Amino acid sequence: MLGLKSWWCMLENMLLCLQFVLYVTLTCIMHDGMKVTRLRCGGFVFGIQVCHNLMDAPGVTQFLQAVGELAGGMEAPSVRPVWARELLDARDPPCPSYQHPEYELAADAANDRLRPGAELVHRAFLFGPKELSSLRDQLPPRMRLRCSRFLLLSAFAWRCRTAALGYAPGDEVRFMFVVNARGKRGRPLPEGFYGNALTFGVARTTAGELCSGPLGRAVELIVAARARVAADNYAQSVADALVLLGRPRFTTARTYLVTDLTKANLHNVDLGWGLPVYGGPATTTLATFHIPAAGGGITVPMCLPPRAMVRFTANVRAGLSEASSHRGRSSGVESAVLSRM
Template sequence: MEKSGLAEFNVKIVESCLVPPCLPLPRYTLYLSSLHNQPLVRINSNALLVYEGCENVLADPAKTIREALSKVLVYYYPLAGRLRKKEDGKLQLECTGEGVLFVEAMVDNSLSVLGDLDKLEPSFKKLLFRFPSDAAIEDVHPIVIQVNHFICGGFVVAVSFQHMVCDGRGIGQFLKGLGEMARGHIKPSTEPVWDRELLRPRNISVHNLELTKEKIESTSNSWIPPIYKESTQMSLNLDLETIKYVKDGIMLECLDNCTTFEIVAALVWQASTKVLEIPHTQNVSISFAVDARTSFNPPLPNGYYGNGVVAADAQAIAHDVINKPLSYLVNIIKKTKMSLTNEYLRSIIDTDGFSSDQANISLSDWRWLGFNEVDFGSGSPVNICPIYWNENGPNISNGFDFIHSPKRKCDAFKVIAWMPPQEFNLVEIEIKAITNKYVINASKC
């Protein structure tokens, strides 16, 4: 898929309907845990999955996916229901069997109009059905799927899901199951497990309260990010060779291994802190989503598709974030990840101790959610892109996602950002300056 400067196209809705499970199912209400009620997941998450036209392309992808959807919902029946608010304001899920909203659309252009989805253009929002921003939560479907046919034979599957029902890994599991049913499987290879009850709170103890108090107090003297009038979804690419140079350099500095994610988080943290001109005496944090499924004791079962994500906040004084070596930040990030023990996670659930404050900087890792494995019968997607958009523009400030680059750029990763264009350009310059130091040092060895 080649880049193009053109980003204008028209989308015509062919059909919009509810797709219920193909078998009748009982109607009852399901419990949602504190992890499903925390402020950070009370959002819609959206993704575009791009499938290129080829000899094996589906003759009618919308028909194939719609029929498979009715079959897979027999196993993922809660997703055909609706969210409901209890008297205390918390959410639960009513299994109504109403179905998933399915939209079929035609696009008057070829996939080349999308380029590599490096920048979110206004036309792109036509590919995704969106409920009004003031819609009641009871009226918003847990999942919406829109299949967009392009004139080249390719298609884009746009998925919108309520994060209060399942996290990215959960929806990735669902989509892989949907793809399997589209390819003729009798049932999904991974059996879905609801089991939100495993995350019920225990009896609150003094120890629990102290852990939560410590978490809240640790955010004091933190820099409060401004509210931007304009934010744009843009992206930068990091090639694997450069990441390897940085990783090798950091390992020499701290004599310890580190992951690619920890390097990217440290780069984003340091570069953004410089660009945002945060006062040097204030705390600055980077919040990153951690899949805590295996951190619980016992671990959440295989096939669990609910929210297993917890926000981890790595914090330091702005002066140190800017001036210390990258290995210093990597070490803080590693320690923050290690602090998410079973006891800490349980104590947070016990006390609903989730902060509703906006993070200074946030980063999510989309590489392992499973979207790149979703195959409806014509192969895996050639590109995947998260898309966050409300009526007034992107709903995230200083937010970053770490994803795989398009298939044709298999030697790189992509970092997507939501921030004003001028700040983003400066962040990109800073990241290149930081990584270039490691590249230069490696060439001297």
């Protein structure tokens, strides 16, 4: 039999988990952000909209997994929810130890190619193993084995997108990506933390250098940005900088923002009817995602003005077809091919 202390611990755990589920569920309902659509085939679409101030992608996945486990009869979720927001508080006084270009305004930001209210076209691009292999062949031999799919595809899409938007050669362009602060040194977050635990990495160069240089150069820029974000106490520095800067919004002008969802496990959430056919964002805006696809591929949704979308599609096709037809040629030829995009 369980003693009084054990019963109390079990009750406390159940109440905390129930509070977690109710808190997020009520927040979704109040923001008109939860909807179930039944399909004629017998399937259904379960969609939620959550304010990013509440949680990030791992937090959303944890919440949905908890809902599925409780619906399946478990007394408590397998991962106990943890609040612990105080671990990400700024210091007193705030003392940033790094630069944070993600909150620096871009020069002449008002003249960006993407403007609020402009007509935009949505399209998804699937990069399977064959396409990824073709892109990898464009890298110098020393980089091919060490370059992740995220780095490879990000660098390629950044170049195609920048060329499609038609920026002037001297315009600064940025690639910004989301980095999960869980598991980092400094202030480690406990398992079950479901709040926002993300920072941004930023790679910067000019449009001319990005589009005329080889693909490997774009990869190197992103690798260097990732190394800066991985430094000790970077997340703490972000919190300090946000307080001093008055909590500004991150910059978006001439910026390609990507979130990698290939490890978010949204596609493995079981709400009681088995694994989903698709698990991920319903659409994209000026930011985009890397979404896992069947067969080891990655889907990249893109949102661009109509003419830019036509150019982006052509750039992707040209880059892939040229890479396949010129395998084994020198990096100089690769550079010339890519500079025509």
